[in-house]
Amino acid sequence: MDEQQRIEQAIRGDNQALAQLLHEHYTFLMKYLIKVTMNPTLAEDLVQETMLKCIEKISSYNGTSKFSSWLITIATRLYIDMMRRKKVEQRWQEQEQALRKVQWHMQQQQEAWTDAIDALSKMRYEIRLPILLKHYYGYAYEDIAEMMDIPIGTVKSRIYNGLQQLRKELMPDGTA
Amino acid sequence: MxxxxxxxxxxxxxxxxxxxxxxxxxxxxxxxxxxxxxxxxxxxxxSAPPSIHDLEQLVSSHKVEIRRQNRLELLCFFIVACILIGGNTFLAMTSWTAFLILQACTFVGAITYLWYSRNGAKKKGAAPHAE
CATH class of the missing domain: 1.10.287 (Helix Hairpins)
Incomplete structure:
Protein backbone atom coordinates (compact mmCIF):
# COMPACT_ATOMS: atom_id res chain seq x y z
CA MET A 1 0.00 0.00 0.00
CA ASP A 2 1.50 3.40 -0.93
CA GLU A 3 1.46 6.58 1.16
CA GLN A 4 -1.47 8.14 -0.70
CA GLN A 5 -3.71 5.17 -0.01
CA ARG A 6 -2.67 5.16 3.64
CA ILE A 7 -3.48 8.89 3.90
CA GLU A 8 -6.93 8.33 2.37
CA GLN A 9 -7.62 5.48 4.79
CA ALA A 10 -6.39 7.55 7.74
CA ILE A 11 -8.71 10.42 6.74
CA ARG A 12 -11.60 7.94 6.62
CA GLY A 13 -10.78 6.97 10.23
CA ASP A 14 -8.50 3.93 9.89
CA ASN A 15 -6.35 3.96 13.06
CA GLN A 16 -3.85 1.43 11.72
CA ALA A 17 -3.17 3.47 8.57
CA LEU A 18 -2.65 6.62 10.64
CA ALA A 19 -0.34 4.77 13.06
CA GLN A 20 1.67 3.51 10.08
CA LEU A 21 1.94 7.05 8.69
CA LEU A 22 3.09 8.43 12.03
CA HIS A 23 5.63 5.62 12.35
CA GLU A 24 7.07 6.33 8.89
CA HIS A 25 7.41 10.08 9.53
CA TYR A 26 8.60 9.89 13.14
CA THR A 27 12.36 10.06 12.45
CA PHE A 28 11.93 12.78 9.80
CA LEU A 29 9.92 14.89 12.23
CA MET A 30 12.32 14.26 15.11
CA LYS A 31 15.35 15.26 13.00
CA TYR A 32 13.56 18.41 11.87
CA LEU A 33 12.66 19.40 15.42
CA ILE A 34 16.15 18.66 16.72
CA LYS A 35 17.57 21.07 14.14
CA VAL A 36 14.92 23.65 15.01
CA THR A 37 15.18 23.43 18.79
CA MET A 38 18.77 22.09 19.22
CA ASN A 39 17.30 20.43 22.29
CA PRO A 40 16.58 16.66 22.02
CA THR A 41 14.24 16.61 25.06
CA LEU A 42 12.15 19.51 23.79
CA ALA A 43 12.15 17.98 20.30
CA GLU A 44 10.75 14.73 21.69
CA ASP A 45 7.95 16.59 23.53
CA LEU A 46 7.11 18.49 20.37
CA VAL A 47 7.01 15.30 18.29
CA GLN A 48 4.44 13.91 20.75
CA GLU A 49 2.36 17.08 20.57
CA THR A 50 2.59 17.15 16.78
CA MET A 51 1.37 13.55 16.56
CA LEU A 52 -1.60 14.32 18.83
CA LYS A 53 -2.48 17.38 16.74
CA CYS A 54 -2.15 15.28 13.60
CA ILE A 55 -4.59 12.67 15.00
CA GLU A 56 -6.99 15.51 15.81
CA LYS A 57 -6.74 17.25 12.44
CA ILE A 58 -6.19 14.39 9.99
CA SER A 59 -9.74 14.72 8.65
CA SER A 60 -8.95 18.29 7.55
CA TYR A 61 -5.78 17.33 5.62
CA ASN A 62 -6.61 18.18 1.99
CA GLY A 63 -3.49 16.94 0.21
CA THR A 64 -2.47 20.33 -1.25
CA SER A 65 0.95 19.89 0.36
CA LYS A 66 2.95 16.74 1.04
CA PHE A 67 2.07 14.91 4.24
CA SER A 68 5.59 15.57 5.59
CA SER A 69 5.22 19.30 4.87
CA TRP A 70 1.87 19.30 6.66
CA LEU A 71 3.52 17.70 9.70
CA ILE A 72 6.35 20.24 9.57
CA THR A 73 3.77 23.06 9.48
CA ILE A 74 1.99 21.70 12.58
CA ALA A 75 5.30 21.19 14.42
CA THR A 76 6.60 24.66 13.48
CA ARG A 77 3.45 26.40 14.71
CA LEU A 78 3.44 24.42 17.94
CA TYR A 79 7.07 25.34 18.54
CA ILE A 80 6.48 29.05 17.81
CA ASP A 81 3.47 29.05 20.19
CA MET A 82 5.52 27.34 22.87
CA MET A 83 8.38 29.83 22.55
CA ARG A 84 6.00 32.81 22.66
CA ARG A 85 4.52 31.55 25.92
CA LYS A 86 7.92 31.18 27.59
CA LYS A 87 9.78 34.09 29.13
CA VAL A 88 13.01 35.17 27.41
CA GLU A 89 15.14 34.33 30.45
CA GLN A 90 13.60 30.89 30.85
CA ARG A 91 14.10 30.25 27.11
CA TRP A 92 17.74 31.29 27.31
CA GLN A 93 18.47 29.12 30.37
CA GLU A 94 16.85 26.03 28.84
CA GLN A 95 18.68 26.56 25.57
CA GLU A 96 22.03 26.94 27.34
CA GLN A 97 21.51 23.72 29.30
CA ALA A 98 20.43 21.80 26.21
CA LEU A 99 23.40 23.06 24.21
CA ARG A 100 25.85 22.07 26.94
CA LYS A 101 24.30 18.57 26.94
CA VAL A 102 24.61 18.29 23.16
CA GLN A 103 28.20 19.57 23.27
CA TRP A 104 29.06 17.02 25.96
CA HIS A 105 27.45 14.24 23.90
CA MET A 106 29.44 15.27 20.84
CA GLN A 107 32.67 15.27 22.82
CA GLN A 108 31.87 11.72 24.00
CA GLN A 109 31.35 10.70 20.37
CA GLN A 110 34.59 12.53 19.47
CA GLU A 111 32.71 14.72 17.03
CA ALA A 112 33.81 18.29 16.39
CA TRP A 113 31.59 21.18 17.48
CA THR A 114 32.10 23.01 14.19
CA ASP A 115 31.89 26.76 13.63
CA ALA A 116 28.77 26.23 11.53
CA ILE A 117 26.94 24.39 14.34
CA ASP A 118 28.14 26.97 16.85
CA ALA A 119 26.90 29.87 14.74
CA LEU A 120 23.54 28.19 14.10
CA SER A 121 23.07 27.38 17.78
CA LYS A 122 23.63 31.02 18.77
CA MET A 123 20.90 32.22 16.45
CA ARG A 124 17.39 33.15 17.62
CA TYR A 125 14.77 30.57 16.70
CA GLU A 126 12.81 33.08 14.56
CA ILE A 127 15.88 33.39 12.33
CA ARG A 128 17.15 29.80 12.41
CA LEU A 129 13.75 28.39 11.43
CA PRO A 130 13.34 30.12 8.03
CA ILE A 131 17.01 29.54 7.13
CA LEU A 132 16.61 25.83 7.88
CA LEU A 133 13.36 25.59 5.91
CA LYS A 134 14.79 27.48 2.93
CA HIS A 135 18.34 26.24 2.65
CA TYR A 136 18.14 22.73 4.08
CA TYR A 137 14.62 21.60 3.20
CA GLY A 138 14.36 23.74 0.05
CA TYR A 139 10.92 25.28 0.67
CA ALA A 140 9.85 28.39 -1.24
CA TYR A 141 9.48 31.71 0.61
CA GLU A 142 5.68 31.50 0.19
CA ASP A 143 5.59 28.06 1.84
CA ILE A 144 7.76 29.25 4.73
CA ALA A 145 5.53 32.29 5.21
CA GLU A 146 2.50 30.00 5.43
CA MET A 147 4.24 27.55 7.76
CA MET A 148 5.34 30.29 10.15
CA ASP A 149 2.17 32.34 9.68
CA ILE A 150 4.08 35.55 8.91
CA PRO A 151 4.26 37.84 5.83
CA ILE A 152 6.58 36.80 3.01
CA GLY A 153 8.58 40.06 3.36
CA THR A 154 9.32 39.17 6.98
CA VAL A 155 10.55 35.71 5.91
CA LYS A 156 12.92 37.27 3.37
CA SER A 157 14.29 39.87 5.78
CA ARG A 158 14.80 37.28 8.53
CA ILE A 159 16.67 34.95 6.15
CA TYR A 160 18.74 37.85 4.85
CA ASN A 161 19.66 39.09 8.33
CA GLY A 162 20.37 35.55 9.52
CA LEU A 163 22.63 34.76 6.57
CA GLN A 164 24.50 38.03 7.04
CA GLN A 165 25.01 37.17 10.71
CA LEU A 166 26.19 33.66 9.82
CA ARG A 167 28.62 34.98 7.22
CA LYS A 168 30.14 37.34 9.74
CA GLU A 169 30.62 34.47 12.19
CA LEU A 170 31.92 31.94 9.67
CA MET A 171 34.00 34.31 7.57
CA PRO A 172 35.22 37.01 9.94
CA ASP A 173 38.00 38.08 7.56
CA GLY A 174 35.38 39.29 5.06
CA THR A 175 36.35 36.94 2.24
CA ALA A 176 32.67 36.49 1.39
CA MET B 1 14.13 70.97 9.24
CA SER B 47 14.95 8.39 20.19
CA ALA B 48 13.81 5.56 17.93
CA PRO B 49 10.20 5.64 16.69
CA PRO B 50 7.65 3.84 18.88
CA SER B 51 6.25 0.55 17.57
CA ILE B 52 3.24 0.63 15.24
CA HIS B 53 1.21 -1.16 17.92
CA ASP B 54 1.98 1.60 20.48
CA LEU B 55 1.12 4.28 17.94
CA GLU B 56 -2.15 2.55 17.11
CA GLN B 57 -3.05 2.59 20.80
CA LEU B 58 -2.12 6.27 21.00
CA VAL B 59 -4.32 7.04 17.98
CA SER B 60 -7.35 5.17 19.33
CA SER B 61 -7.04 6.53 22.90
CA HIS B 62 -6.61 10.10 21.64
CA LYS B 63 -9.66 9.75 19.38
CA VAL B 64 -11.69 8.57 22.39
CA GLU B 65 -10.44 11.59 24.37
CA ILE B 66 -11.35 13.99 21.52
CA ARG B 67 -14.88 12.49 21.29
CA ARG B 68 -15.29 12.85 25.09
CA GLN B 69 -14.19 16.51 24.94
CA ASN B 70 -16.54 17.23 22.02
CA ARG B 71 -19.49 15.71 23.91
CA LEU B 72 -18.59 17.78 27.00
CA GLU B 73 -18.41 20.99 24.92
CA LEU B 74 -21.78 20.22 23.32
CA LEU B 75 -23.31 19.58 26.75
CA CYS B 76 -21.91 22.89 28.08
CA PHE B 77 -23.33 24.66 25.02
CA PHE B 78 -26.81 23.22 25.62
CA ILE B 79 -26.71 24.05 29.35
CA VAL B 80 -25.70 27.68 28.69
CA ALA B 81 -28.33 27.96 25.92
CA CYS B 82 -31.04 26.56 28.25
CA ILE B 83 -30.05 28.95 31.06
CA LEU B 84 -30.14 31.97 28.71
CA ILE B 85 -33.41 31.09 26.99
CA GLY B 86 -35.07 29.94 30.23
CA GLY B 87 -33.88 33.01 32.15
CA ASN B 88 -35.05 35.42 29.45
CA THR B 89 -38.45 33.69 29.15
CA PHE B 90 -38.91 33.79 32.93
CA LEU B 91 -37.95 37.48 33.01
CA ALA B 92 -40.32 38.33 30.12
CA MET B 93 -43.16 36.54 31.90
CA THR B 94 -42.45 38.30 35.22
CA SER B 95 -41.63 41.84 34.13
CA TRP B 96 -41.58 43.24 30.62
CA THR B 97 -39.71 46.37 31.76
CA ALA B 98 -36.85 44.38 33.34
CA PHE B 99 -36.70 42.19 30.22
CA LEU B 100 -36.47 45.21 27.89
CA ILE B 101 -33.81 46.90 30.09
CA LEU B 102 -31.74 43.69 30.05
CA GLN B 103 -32.06 43.38 26.26
CA ALA B 104 -31.04 47.04 25.78
CA CYS B 105 -28.04 46.67 28.13
CA THR B 106 -26.92 43.49 26.31
CA PHE B 107 -27.25 45.23 22.93
CA VAL B 108 -25.24 48.29 24.04
CA GLY B 109 -22.63 46.02 25.67
CA ALA B 110 -22.23 43.96 22.50
CA ILE B 111 -21.88 47.07 20.30
CA THR B 112 -19.29 48.57 22.68
CA TYR B 113 -17.33 45.32 22.75
CA LEU B 114 -17.34 45.08 18.94
CA TRP B 115 -16.27 48.72 18.58
CA TYR B 116 -13.37 48.29 21.03
CA SER B 117 -12.20 45.01 19.51
CA ARG B 118 -12.33 46.53 15.99
CA ASN B 119 -10.24 49.50 17.12
CA GLY B 120 -7.80 47.18 18.89
CA ALA B 121 -7.39 45.09 15.71
CA LYS B 122 -6.77 48.27 13.66
CA LYS B 123 -4.07 49.45 16.08
CA LYS B 124 -2.42 46.01 16.03
CA GLY B 125 -2.36 45.97 12.22
CA ALA B 126 -0.98 49.50 11.86
CA ALA B 127 2.71 49.69 10.97
CA PRO B 128 3.69 53.36 10.64
CA HIS B 129 7.40 52.50 10.25
CA ALA B 130 6.50 50.72 7.00
CA GLU B 131 5.07 53.88 5.44
Whole structure:
Protein backbone atom coordinates (compact mmCIF):
# COMPACT_ATOMS: atom_id res chain seq x y z
CA MET A 1 0.00 0.00 0.00
CA ASP A 2 1.50 3.40 -0.93
CA GLU A 3 1.46 6.58 1.16
CA GLN A 4 -1.47 8.14 -0.70
CA GLN A 5 -3.71 5.17 -0.01
CA ARG A 6 -2.67 5.16 3.64
CA ILE A 7 -3.48 8.89 3.90
CA GLU A 8 -6.93 8.33 2.37
CA GLN A 9 -7.62 5.48 4.79
CA ALA A 10 -6.39 7.55 7.74
CA ILE A 11 -8.71 10.42 6.74
CA ARG A 12 -11.60 7.94 6.62
CA GLY A 13 -10.78 6.97 10.23
CA ASP A 14 -8.50 3.93 9.89
CA ASN A 15 -6.35 3.96 13.06
CA GLN A 16 -3.85 1.43 11.72
CA ALA A 17 -3.17 3.47 8.57
CA LEU A 18 -2.65 6.62 10.64
CA ALA A 19 -0.34 4.77 13.06
CA GLN A 20 1.67 3.51 10.08
CA LEU A 21 1.94 7.05 8.69
CA LEU A 22 3.09 8.43 12.03
CA HIS A 23 5.63 5.62 12.35
CA GLU A 24 7.07 6.33 8.89
CA HIS A 25 7.41 10.08 9.53
CA TYR A 26 8.60 9.89 13.14
CA THR A 27 12.36 10.06 12.45
CA PHE A 28 11.93 12.78 9.80
CA LEU A 29 9.92 14.89 12.23
CA MET A 30 12.32 14.26 15.11
CA LYS A 31 15.35 15.26 13.00
CA TYR A 32 13.56 18.41 11.87
CA LEU A 33 12.66 19.40 15.42
CA ILE A 34 16.15 18.66 16.72
CA LYS A 35 17.57 21.07 14.14
CA VAL A 36 14.92 23.65 15.01
CA THR A 37 15.18 23.43 18.79
CA MET A 38 18.77 22.09 19.22
CA ASN A 39 17.30 20.43 22.29
CA PRO A 40 16.58 16.66 22.02
CA THR A 41 14.24 16.61 25.06
CA LEU A 42 12.15 19.51 23.79
CA ALA A 43 12.15 17.98 20.30
CA GLU A 44 10.75 14.73 21.69
CA ASP A 45 7.95 16.59 23.53
CA LEU A 46 7.11 18.49 20.37
CA VAL A 47 7.01 15.30 18.29
CA GLN A 48 4.44 13.91 20.75
CA GLU A 49 2.36 17.08 20.57
CA THR A 50 2.59 17.15 16.78
CA MET A 51 1.37 13.55 16.56
CA LEU A 52 -1.60 14.32 18.83
CA LYS A 53 -2.48 17.38 16.74
CA CYS A 54 -2.15 15.28 13.60
CA ILE A 55 -4.59 12.67 15.00
CA GLU A 56 -6.99 15.51 15.81
CA LYS A 57 -6.74 17.25 12.44
CA ILE A 58 -6.19 14.39 9.99
CA SER A 59 -9.74 14.72 8.65
CA SER A 60 -8.95 18.29 7.55
CA TYR A 61 -5.78 17.33 5.62
CA ASN A 62 -6.61 18.18 1.99
CA GLY A 63 -3.49 16.94 0.21
CA THR A 64 -2.47 20.33 -1.25
CA SER A 65 0.95 19.89 0.36
CA LYS A 66 2.95 16.74 1.04
CA PHE A 67 2.07 14.91 4.24
CA SER A 68 5.59 15.57 5.59
CA SER A 69 5.22 19.30 4.87
CA TRP A 70 1.87 19.30 6.66
CA LEU A 71 3.52 17.70 9.70
CA ILE A 72 6.35 20.24 9.57
CA THR A 73 3.77 23.06 9.48
CA ILE A 74 1.99 21.70 12.58
CA ALA A 75 5.30 21.19 14.42
CA THR A 76 6.60 24.66 13.48
CA ARG A 77 3.45 26.40 14.71
CA LEU A 78 3.44 24.42 17.94
CA TYR A 79 7.07 25.34 18.54
CA ILE A 80 6.48 29.05 17.81
CA ASP A 81 3.47 29.05 20.19
CA MET A 82 5.52 27.34 22.87
CA MET A 83 8.38 29.83 22.55
CA ARG A 84 6.00 32.81 22.66
CA ARG A 85 4.52 31.55 25.92
CA LYS A 86 7.92 31.18 27.59
CA LYS A 87 9.78 34.09 29.13
CA VAL A 88 13.01 35.17 27.41
CA GLU A 89 15.14 34.33 30.45
CA GLN A 90 13.60 30.89 30.85
CA ARG A 91 14.10 30.25 27.11
CA TRP A 92 17.74 31.29 27.31
CA GLN A 93 18.47 29.12 30.37
CA GLU A 94 16.85 26.03 28.84
CA GLN A 95 18.68 26.56 25.57
CA GLU A 96 22.03 26.94 27.34
CA GLN A 97 21.51 23.72 29.30
CA ALA A 98 20.43 21.80 26.21
CA LEU A 99 23.40 23.06 24.21
CA ARG A 100 25.85 22.07 26.94
CA LYS A 101 24.30 18.57 26.94
CA VAL A 102 24.61 18.29 23.16
CA GLN A 103 28.20 19.57 23.27
CA TRP A 104 29.06 17.02 25.96
CA HIS A 105 27.45 14.24 23.90
CA MET A 106 29.44 15.27 20.84
CA GLN A 107 32.67 15.27 22.82
CA GLN A 108 31.87 11.72 24.00
CA GLN A 109 31.35 10.70 20.37
CA GLN A 110 34.59 12.53 19.47
CA GLU A 111 32.71 14.72 17.03
CA ALA A 112 33.81 18.29 16.39
CA TRP A 113 31.59 21.18 17.48
CA THR A 114 32.10 23.01 14.19
CA ASP A 115 31.89 26.76 13.63
CA ALA A 116 28.77 26.23 11.53
CA ILE A 117 26.94 24.39 14.34
CA ASP A 118 28.14 26.97 16.85
CA ALA A 119 26.90 29.87 14.74
CA LEU A 120 23.54 28.19 14.10
CA SER A 121 23.07 27.38 17.78
CA LYS A 122 23.63 31.02 18.77
CA MET A 123 20.90 32.22 16.45
CA ARG A 124 17.39 33.15 17.62
CA TYR A 125 14.77 30.57 16.70
CA GLU A 126 12.81 33.08 14.56
CA ILE A 127 15.88 33.39 12.33
CA ARG A 128 17.15 29.80 12.41
CA LEU A 129 13.75 28.39 11.43
CA PRO A 130 13.34 30.12 8.03
CA ILE A 131 17.01 29.54 7.13
CA LEU A 132 16.61 25.83 7.88
CA LEU A 133 13.36 25.59 5.91
CA LYS A 134 14.79 27.48 2.93
CA HIS A 135 18.34 26.24 2.65
CA TYR A 136 18.14 22.73 4.08
CA TYR A 137 14.62 21.60 3.20
CA GLY A 138 14.36 23.74 0.05
CA TYR A 139 10.92 25.28 0.67
CA ALA A 140 9.85 28.39 -1.24
CA TYR A 141 9.48 31.71 0.61
CA GLU A 142 5.68 31.50 0.19
CA ASP A 143 5.59 28.06 1.84
CA ILE A 144 7.76 29.25 4.73
CA ALA A 145 5.53 32.29 5.21
CA GLU A 146 2.50 30.00 5.43
CA MET A 147 4.24 27.55 7.76
CA MET A 148 5.34 30.29 10.15
CA ASP A 149 2.17 32.34 9.68
CA ILE A 150 4.08 35.55 8.91
CA PRO A 151 4.26 37.84 5.83
CA ILE A 152 6.58 36.80 3.01
CA GLY A 153 8.58 40.06 3.36
CA THR A 154 9.32 39.17 6.98
CA VAL A 155 10.55 35.71 5.91
CA LYS A 156 12.92 37.27 3.37
CA SER A 157 14.29 39.87 5.78
CA ARG A 158 14.80 37.28 8.53
CA ILE A 159 16.67 34.95 6.15
CA TYR A 160 18.74 37.85 4.85
CA ASN A 161 19.66 39.09 8.33
CA GLY A 162 20.37 35.55 9.52
CA LEU A 163 22.63 34.76 6.57
CA GLN A 164 24.50 38.03 7.04
CA GLN A 165 25.01 37.17 10.71
CA LEU A 166 26.19 33.66 9.82
CA ARG A 167 28.62 34.98 7.22
CA LYS A 168 30.14 37.34 9.74
CA GLU A 169 30.62 34.47 12.19
CA LEU A 170 31.92 31.94 9.67
CA MET A 171 34.00 34.31 7.57
CA PRO A 172 35.22 37.01 9.94
CA ASP A 173 38.00 38.08 7.56
CA GLY A 174 35.38 39.29 5.06
CA THR A 175 36.35 36.94 2.24
CA ALA A 176 32.67 36.49 1.39
CA MET B 1 14.13 70.97 9.24
CA UNK B 2 13.68 68.97 6.03
CA UNK B 3 11.82 65.71 6.06
CA UNK B 4 14.09 62.62 6.01
CA UNK B 5 13.64 60.36 3.01
CA UNK B 6 12.74 56.91 4.31
CA UNK B 7 13.16 54.11 1.75
CA UNK B 8 9.90 52.78 0.39
CA UNK B 9 8.87 49.32 1.69
CA UNK B 10 8.82 47.98 -1.87
CA UNK B 11 12.39 49.24 -2.45
CA UNK B 12 13.56 47.60 0.77
CA UNK B 13 12.04 44.25 -0.30
CA UNK B 14 13.60 44.59 -3.77
CA UNK B 15 17.00 45.25 -2.18
CA UNK B 16 16.59 42.20 0.07
CA UNK B 17 15.62 40.10 -2.97
CA UNK B 18 18.77 41.23 -4.81
CA UNK B 19 20.96 40.53 -1.79
CA UNK B 20 19.36 37.10 -1.27
CA UNK B 21 20.00 36.22 -4.94
CA UNK B 22 23.63 37.29 -4.52
CA UNK B 23 24.04 35.20 -1.37
CA UNK B 24 22.36 32.16 -2.97
CA UNK B 25 24.91 32.25 -5.80
CA UNK B 26 27.68 31.64 -3.27
CA UNK B 27 27.16 27.86 -3.32
CA UNK B 28 30.36 27.00 -1.46
CA UNK B 29 29.32 28.95 1.60
CA UNK B 30 25.76 27.60 1.53
CA UNK B 31 27.17 24.06 1.29
CA UNK B 32 29.02 24.72 4.54
CA UNK B 33 25.74 25.79 6.13
CA UNK B 34 23.91 22.67 4.92
CA UNK B 35 26.83 20.56 6.14
CA UNK B 36 26.36 22.12 9.60
CA UNK B 37 22.69 21.03 9.60
CA UNK B 38 23.65 17.54 8.36
CA UNK B 39 26.18 17.20 11.15
CA UNK B 40 23.49 18.10 13.65
CA UNK B 41 21.32 15.36 12.15
CA UNK B 42 24.07 12.81 12.55
CA UNK B 43 25.48 13.61 15.96
CA UNK B 44 22.60 14.88 18.10
CA UNK B 45 21.02 11.80 19.71
CA UNK B 46 17.34 11.10 19.09
CA SER B 47 14.95 8.39 20.19
CA ALA B 48 13.81 5.56 17.93
CA PRO B 49 10.20 5.64 16.69
CA PRO B 50 7.65 3.84 18.88
CA SER B 51 6.25 0.55 17.57
CA ILE B 52 3.24 0.63 15.24
CA HIS B 53 1.21 -1.16 17.92
CA ASP B 54 1.98 1.60 20.48
CA LEU B 55 1.12 4.28 17.94
CA GLU B 56 -2.15 2.55 17.11
CA GLN B 57 -3.05 2.59 20.80
CA LEU B 58 -2.12 6.27 21.00
CA VAL B 59 -4.32 7.04 17.98
CA SER B 60 -7.35 5.17 19.33
CA SER B 61 -7.04 6.53 22.90
CA HIS B 62 -6.61 10.10 21.64
CA LYS B 63 -9.66 9.75 19.38
CA VAL B 64 -11.69 8.57 22.39
CA GLU B 65 -10.44 11.59 24.37
CA ILE B 66 -11.35 13.99 21.52
CA ARG B 67 -14.88 12.49 21.29
CA ARG B 68 -15.29 12.85 25.09
CA GLN B 69 -14.19 16.51 24.94
CA ASN B 70 -16.54 17.23 22.02
CA ARG B 71 -19.49 15.71 23.91
CA LEU B 72 -18.59 17.78 27.00
CA GLU B 73 -18.41 20.99 24.92
CA LEU B 74 -21.78 20.22 23.32
CA LEU B 75 -23.31 19.58 26.75
CA CYS B 76 -21.91 22.89 28.08
CA PHE B 77 -23.33 24.66 25.02
CA PHE B 78 -26.81 23.22 25.62
CA ILE B 79 -26.71 24.05 29.35
CA VAL B 80 -25.70 27.68 28.69
CA ALA B 81 -28.33 27.96 25.92
CA CYS B 82 -31.04 26.56 28.25
CA ILE B 83 -30.05 28.95 31.06
CA LEU B 84 -30.14 31.97 28.71
CA ILE B 85 -33.41 31.09 26.99
CA GLY B 86 -35.07 29.94 30.23
CA GLY B 87 -33.88 33.01 32.15
CA ASN B 88 -35.05 35.42 29.45
CA THR B 89 -38.45 33.69 29.15
CA PHE B 90 -38.91 33.79 32.93
CA LEU B 91 -37.95 37.48 33.01
CA ALA B 92 -40.32 38.33 30.12
CA MET B 93 -43.16 36.54 31.90
CA THR B 94 -42.45 38.30 35.22
CA SER B 95 -41.63 41.84 34.13
CA TRP B 96 -41.58 43.24 30.62
CA THR B 97 -39.71 46.37 31.76
CA ALA B 98 -36.85 44.38 33.34
CA PHE B 99 -36.70 42.19 30.22
CA LEU B 100 -36.47 45.21 27.89
CA ILE B 101 -33.81 46.90 30.09
CA LEU B 102 -31.74 43.69 30.05
CA GLN B 103 -32.06 43.38 26.26
CA ALA B 104 -31.04 47.04 25.78
CA CYS B 105 -28.04 46.67 28.13
CA THR B 106 -26.92 43.49 26.31
CA PHE B 107 -27.25 45.23 22.93
CA VAL B 108 -25.24 48.29 24.04
CA GLY B 109 -22.63 46.02 25.67
CA ALA B 110 -22.23 43.96 22.50
CA ILE B 111 -21.88 47.07 20.30
CA THR B 112 -19.29 48.57 22.68
CA TYR B 113 -17.33 45.32 22.75
CA LEU B 114 -17.34 45.08 18.94
CA TRP B 115 -16.27 48.72 18.58
CA TYR B 116 -13.37 48.29 21.03
CA SER B 117 -12.20 45.01 19.51
CA ARG B 118 -12.33 46.53 15.99
CA ASN B 119 -10.24 49.50 17.12
CA GLY B 120 -7.80 47.18 18.89
CA ALA B 121 -7.39 45.09 15.71
CA LYS B 122 -6.77 48.27 13.66
CA LYS B 123 -4.07 49.45 16.08
CA LYS B 124 -2.42 46.01 16.03
CA GLY B 125 -2.36 45.97 12.22
CA ALA B 126 -0.98 49.50 11.86
CA ALA B 127 2.71 49.69 10.97
CA PRO B 128 3.69 53.36 10.64
CA HIS B 129 7.40 52.50 10.25
CA ALA B 130 6.50 50.72 7.00
CA GLU B 131 5.07 53.88 5.44
Missing amino acids: GQRNHPNRQDVIKNIDRELERIEKDQEWLDELVQGFEQMDQVIPH
